[in-house]
Amino acid sequence: MNQMHDDRLLELAALYALGALPDGERVEIAAHLPTCAACRSEFAMARGSATALLLAADAPPPASLRARALAVASRPSNVAPLRRRAVTWLAAAAAVIALVVFGRQLIQRPERAWSGACSPAGACSAARVVAVDGGLRLDADGMAPAPSGKVYQAWIIPKGGKPIPEPVFDASGGHATVAIPVGAQPGMLVAVTIEPRGGSRAPTTKPFLVAKLD
Amino acid sequence: MTDDASLMQRVAARDAVAFAQLYDRFGGLVYGVARRVLDDAAQAEDIVQSVFTQVWERPAMFAGGSFGAWVARVARNAALDVRKSAYVRTREPEPPPDVAAAVAAEDEALASLRRAEIARALSTLPPEQREAIEQAYLLGHTYDQVAARTGTPLGTIKSRIRAGLRRLHDALHGTATA
Numbered sequence: 001m002n003q004m005h006d007d008r009l010l011e012l013a014a015l016y017a018l019g020a021l022p023d024g025e026r027v028e029i030a031a032h033l034p035t036c037a038a039c040r041s042e043f044a045m046a047r048g049s050a051t052a053l054l055l056a057a058d059a060p061p062p063a064s065l066r067a068r069a070l071a072v073a074s075r076p077s078n079v080a081p082l083r084r085r086a087v088t089w090l091a092a093a094a095a096v097i098a099l100v101v102f103g104r105q106l107i108q109r110p111e112r113a114w115s116g117a118c119s120p121a122g123a124c125s126a127a128r129v130v131a132v133d134g135g136l137r138l139d140a141d142g143m144a145p146a147p148s149g150k151v152y153q154a155w156i157i158p159k160g161g162k163p164i165p166e167p168v169f170d171a172s173g174g175h176a177t178v179a180i181p182v183g184a185q186p187g188m189l190v191a192v193t194i195e196p197r198g199g200s201r202a203p204t205t206k207p208f209l210v211a212k213l214d
Numbered sequence: 215m216t217d218d219a220s221l222m223q224r225v226a227a228r229d230a231v232a233f234a235q236l237y238d239r240f241g242g243l244v245y246g247v248a249r250r251v252l253d254d255a256a257q258a259e260d261i262v263q264s265v266f267t268q269v270w271e272r273p274a275m276f277a278g279g280s281f282g283a284w285v286a287r288v289a290r291n292a293a294l295d296v297r298k299s300a301y302v303r304t305r306e307p308e309p310p311p312d313v314a315a316a317v318a319a320e321d322e323a324l325a326s327l328r329r330a331e332i333a334r335a336l337s338t339l340p341p342e343q344r345e346a347i348e349q350a351y352l353l354g355h356t357y358d359q360v361a362a363r364t365g366t367p368l369g370t371i372k373s374r375i376r377a378g379l380r381r382l383h384d385a386l387h388g389t390a391t392a
Contacts, residue, residue, distance in 0.1 A: 011375075015372065015376070017309075019354070020375070033313070040313045046379045048323070049383045050379070052332050052386055053336070054283075054289075054290055057247045058329055060242050061245035062255075065262055066238075072270045073230040177298070179295055199267070
């Protein structure tokens, strides 16, 4: 390996650790890392520096936020029991581990995707769920920004189970994308509702977007 | 086991007091990271509520190591999901298996530093290096997007980001051993 080639790969390893590579180079360095100790060391160096950047951002939150952030621990549980949630997360963690171990093969494997239905028809114009990086990504078009004081919230509904809260998000330019850190399972539903800002532990409105995974 | 990890064990056992202690230690970190990514106080507060709700409801998400480093990355990813809802954000990859131990060691070393020491190390970066790193990592842009936004050649941006990360790393190590 000549010096110029070496430097190019070390740069890619550092940028990869930040998540700052376009697709082609990301795949290239992900395949190269297992074969090159110098690039792995560069990855760890870059990740550490990036984390330092986050740690330096510490800032005093407004005092009123404390009660809001802690409220979840004082509410009676009205959602699925912990044991089943843990199983769901183990499945997601297992999918992530599979990605790390078999990253190259997974990246090259064609994506699995499912289309979603919008109801009422004007709520969104097109939606699909894609299996990616061991989790799911929901893409929706034709969505208005969430109403004032509200957000969109994604839900995973396991087959025969209760809705599990997933990230809140908003639409911009009519489009929304949200990453859901759960592995695809047959019969699982991905749904979206309108919720109060901050999100809910259980849906408070009827889903306007539903995709069924097979 | 660190204090933070034992707090998380108590959170997993539904201990609301431990949960409050965890917020008092890390609420400012989650809030500060979300503010840096989103530049919007109300949205940052939403992220804090969302992250701590996830910590309470899914404690198994935390797989050990430095809680501060972990929750800071969770906050960054959650804030970028909001910021970049118009298009797919670039995901920070999981460290490959051979690198995980080295990344965990970096996290532990950082966790032992005071915030002021990290801030001092950060202040040694030339402004253009810091800006390029922040645009990539805090705003979620790929390096070619950073190059376009700053009107800088691609090769310059790549080497600038890497040089800045290396310089910060060296400054942190200097701080750690001083």
